[in-house]
Amino acid sequence: GAVVSQHPSWVICKSGTSVKIECRSLDFQATTMFWYRQFPKQSLMLMATSNEGSKATYEQGVEKDKFLINHASLTLSTLTVTSAHPEDSSFYICSARKRSFYSNQPQHFGDGTRLSIL
Amino acid sequence: DAKTTQPTSMDCAEGRAANLPCNHSTISGNEYVYWYRQIHSQGPQYIIHGLKNNETNEMASLIITEDRKSSTLILPHATLRDTAVYYCIVRVYSGGSNYKLTFGKGTLLTVNP
Numbered sequence: 001g002a003v004v005s006q007h008p009s010w011v012i013c014k015s016g017t018s019v020k021i022e023c024r025s026l027d028f029q030a031t032t033m034f035w036y037r038q039f040p041k042q043s044l045m046l047m048a049t050s051n052e053g054s055k056a057t058y059e060q061g062v063e064k065d066k067f068l069i070n071h072a073s074l075t076l077s078t079l080t081v082t083s084a085h086p087e088d089s090s091f092y093i094c095s096a097r098k099r100s101f102y103s104n105q106p107q108h109f110g111d112g113t114r115l116s117i118l
Numbered sequence: 119d120a121k122t123t124q125p126t127s128m129d130c131a132e133g134r135a136a137n138l139p140c141n142h143s144t145i146s147g148n149e150y151v152y153w154y155r156q157i158h159s160q161g162p163q164y165i166i167h168g169l170k171n172n173e174t175n176e177m178a179s180l181i182i183t184e185d186r187k188s189s190t191l192i193l194p195h196a197t198l199r200d201t202a203v204y205y206c207i208v209r210v211y212s213g214g215s216n217y218k219l220t221f222g223k224g225t226l227l228t229v230n231p
Contacts, residue, residue, distance in 0.1 A: 004161075043221040043223055044162070044221040045221075046221075051216070057213075057216070095162075095219075104150050109162045109163070110161050111161045112159075114159075
């Protein structure tokens with residue numbers, strides 16, 4: 001159980017285009033989803049936390065108008081990178097935490113989306 | 119900011135136990151310790167978590183010291199597929215009912231044939 005699916009796995013697009021990444025919890029309901037970014041040879045950096053039906057909370061330094069997050073249901077969150085530029089090229093990873101009475105439920109991660117902007 | 123300290127890298131022979139240490143000396147009484155691993159070019163995989171008691175599941179065992187200032191993740195019989203970066207994380211409360219995981223640099227475990 002606790003499978004998180006992320007789509008697409010990789011995408012290459014031209015500078016200036018917008019890219020949407022989907023994150024789905026396949027076998028559980030996720031009240032909270034998280035978006036991370038990872039540059040080569042670096043650790044994961046949290047970008048934002050989103051609760052179903054609420055606006056996302058962005059980490060310091062992350063532009064909310066550039067990285068649009070929608071968490072419209074308990075099983076789906078999307079990240080849209082608007083007007084992407086080469087510096088936005090990175091490995092984007094989503095994570096979801098199961099809806100539960102217990103607050104110590106672990107987060108489960110998708111397999112990531114490798115984004116390359118030309 | 120990560121609240122844990124881990125060695126940068128470790129080696130282990132295939133078939134032997136891998137013991138990965140983690141220091142979290144500033145941990146508070148109600149904070150959990152989580153362990154994840156990341157194999158190259160994949161998302162992190164949840165391994166185990168604990169508060170103060172030792173924990174065991176099908177993947178690993180987690181030993182937490184009595185003062186909770188450190189813990190050890192044990193992979194009882196390491197295989198080549200266990201080669202990965204292992205992250206020890208103390209979850210941080212971020213308001214409301216939210217918590218977040220802040221990843222440090224982790225330990226690169228290399229299992230050798």
